[in-house]
Amino acid sequence: MPWLMKAEPDSRVVKGKDVKFSVDDFEKLGVSQWDGVRNHEAKKIMKEKMKLGDKVLFYHSNTKVPGVFAIAEVAREGYPDYTAWDESHPYFDAKTSKDSPTWFMVDVRFIERLTHPPTLALIKHLASLPTLPDEISFIGQGGFEAIKAMQLVNRGRLSVQPVEQAAYDAVVLLGTQGGWEELLPKTGGKKQAPRGKRKADVNGDSEAKAEVKPQVDHSEPLGKEEQRKTKKARVVKAEDLPVPDGVRRSKRTKR
């Protein structure tokens, strides 16, 4: 089964380290570890569901133009995300032990860029249409329906999510063929549908991009622990495994 994985292409500093990972970074790296995911549902997918060779839509999130920028594939199946044990790491989790790892990751291999990266705006727009537009009839009715059902549209916050084969095929076709640009409302238009008010929504105004997000203090022995942290995937090169001598091979800061 294909998957969609989100990464943040813009710089964002966590615990003094930049956690950005863009399609450019990915292409240069070739194979990346998908570490830093701190959400149990996403973890479960990586630990148990993703299989060698499965295709992946590489998605840019929390950025100016969110969308699918490349395709990739699973290069190594789930194994413990050791970054959770490194206290200097942005996504250190004091509650996990090496004896029973809580967090898992996979390795993902870059395959190729999409020449017409399907944007979230496009995907949402298509999802809102009653019928398949002629301009993109090449995705077929099945592809159209599958896009409507994408979790990306219906469930924004999961950073690793399953994608139906038909949706994967349609997104790749859109990204390869293009021809959908005119379908979108012109720039400047804020087109988002009004969102419903929740009765008791409190928002502690969290970050703005590029802001240094204070790392959660794990020093306290109490509580319900790790479950709360949902961190976006941050990725390091596969060769950058924990090595005894601590040789730093990557120029990207990590741990």
Next chain:
DNA sequence: GCCAACGTTGGC
């Protein structure tokens, strides 16, 4: 076990 408060995600 319900549900209000809280904190994070992530689009805009």
Next chain:
DNA sequence: GCCAACGTTGGC
């Protein structure tokens, strides 16, 4: 930078 959505926490 703002704030809706939504997962999680914790009081009761």
